[in-house]
Amino acid sequence: MSAATIVQRLGGFAAVARDRGVGKELRGDAARRVLDVLGNSIAAQRTPAAATVRAMIAEWGGTPRATALGLAGRYPEGSAALLGGTLAHALDFDDTHLPSVLHPSASVVPTALAVAEAVGASGAALLDAVAVGVEITVRLGMAGYDETLGNSMFFERGLHATAICGTLGAAAAAAMLYRLDADGIAHALGIAASMGSGLLEANRTGGTVKRVHCGWAAHAAVTAASLARHGMTGPPTVIEGRFGLLQAFCGERAELSAITAGLGEAWELPGIFFKPYPCNHFTHAGIDAALRLRARGVTADDVIRLELGAPTPVLRTIGEPLAAKRRPESGYHAAFSGPYTVAAALLGGGGLGVFHEDFTDAAARDPRRLALAATVDCVPDAHCDKIFPRQFPAILTAELRDGRSLIERVDVNRGGPGNPLSPEELATKFRLNTADILTTADDVSETVYRLADLDDLDALLTLLRTPPH
The missing domain is CATH 1.10.4100.10 (2-methylcitrate dehydratase PrpD)
Incomplete structure (x- = not known):
């Protein structure tokens, strides 16, 4: 047989x-x-x-x-x-x-x-x-x-x-x-x-x-x-x-x-x-990094430039073409944008960090979000490449007006076995x-x-x- x-x-x-x-x-x-x-x-x-x-x-x-x-x-x-x-x-x-x-x-x-x-x-x-x-x-x-x-x-x-x-x-x-x-x-x-x-x-x-x-x-x-x-x-x-x-x-x-x-x-x-967030999973570590910056007291007014490092393959989805990702044409397309999601999280999103209200067409046209998204550059990161795709990591660097440069690295995604969502x-x-x-x-x-x-x-x-x- x-x-x-x-x-x-x-x-x-x-x-x-x-x-x-x-x-x-x-x-x-x-x-x-x-x-x-x-x-x-x-x-x-x-x-x-x-x-x-x-x-x-x-x-x-x-x-x-x-x-x-x-x-x-x-x-x-x-x-x-x-x-x-x-x-x-x-x-x-x-x-x-x-x-x-x-x-x-x-x-x-x-x-x-x-x-x-x-x-x-x-x-x-x-x-x-x-x-x-x-x-x-x-x-x-x-x-x-x-x-x-x-x-x-x-x-x-x-x-x-x-x-x-x-x-x-x-x-x-x-x-x-x-x-x-x-x-x-x-x-x-x-x-x-x-x-x-x-x-x-x-x-x-x-x-x-x-x-x-x-x-x-x-x-x-x-x-x-x-x-x-x-x-x-x-x-x-x-x-x-x-x-x-x-x-x-x-x-x-x-x-x-x-x-x-x-x-x-x-x-x-x-x-x-x-x-935890209603957007492309590749954007989640960047959101978490932005939320951590927010928790450290960083505001949109403090920022001169943001650099979002991510695995090289991920950038084709959330970072390219950069001009379109900085100014998504709708709330739906904002959910696939690294620059926009970082901006939404840093400005203060809803739900568990960002939520549906952050991905309406009106939210995607919000001048404050777009102005902050325009400061975000998306770059490949070698450390992230080593982890991907068993995690979708990111590193976010914020250059601030007071001369400081703050870094938040997220290697383990929220919602998975290494960082699970609680039943609550x-x-x-x-x-x-x-x-x-x-x-x-x-x-x-x-x-x-x-x-x-x-x-x-x-x-x-x-x-x-x-x-x-």
Whole structure:
């Protein structure tokens, strides 16, 4: 008998996890991912991207099977997942895995929620599917990480690994909830590999299409699992084959062993970072450094010049082209700007340091922020290069009018295993995300943390359908 291919091993892993459960601790972590995604999604309901996708799926119509946030009634699970994934990633507040540099929960959780509702799955089944889907997503992302280069080959080629790998991980979650066997889950993965896509150019020069990347991944995932359920098959060597996913997206530099090493025993899931700030994760260490300067008494009026040192690959996202990053064209693009985020933090942002109010279009036009951002130079830093991408470090140097030069270096990102957000901070993030939108925030939190004991999702979905106030 020939050895199992990678996708067959992933299908077997998912089937076993579904049948046996992933255990209390991993279900607890999956519940935190669900709560984080729901908070981010509720906060994003007022974004133009949300309105666009809601209008489109309302036009599509279809069999009512799943809840679509912000819309009355129900929709096909593929449509609900499309909206959910768009909302989950729209504010760039979703979790991050390092060093794969992708955001796994934004595609997986909305897919799992939509399919679980459609089939009447239990809370425990939902959490098992989320745990497995996220794990597969980040392991595929890790296969694209090049140790010598110190960066993801997906990222080097301008490809959005979050959407590409997330399509497969979410398809596995959907297939588990559809009760496909190991072969069926493998076929869902094989089909999904032809559907994942996403380009990162919008991070550099504008456009809002990136906001729908995770939504489309979720929609494609439901489609792939549904096609497998109805008999379509995928190639068994879709991951490692000559014309497979990794060769197509990463070339010869992919590391196949990262996908299956310790599969089912050593889980990546618990080490995935929660974001404290609703902006590109590459900007976070610079924000932390600016907050530290603020705590030392530095004000915007004290500053002559700021220098933001960061890993070389990061600068393509948060520092180039410099003129555009110093004057972002909108609040959305401000979330991908090193100069702007440093300025916002130093001037005094909201929430846990900076928050949604710092990334409105009006905030991005604020003369004080723009004047301070204009003093920020973005430069590569050799020490940061050594740490990246296992952390997203930064060093911020402030030249002050009194002649002093102050330095703050941040090597360990807030929100990860080395500097975690406390349960209270995660609860604060959820409350702030849902303030003035959801009247049942505390009840939602409590229900999400009880999901493992619930026979279905009705209690949670009833709370989420409560009209905003």
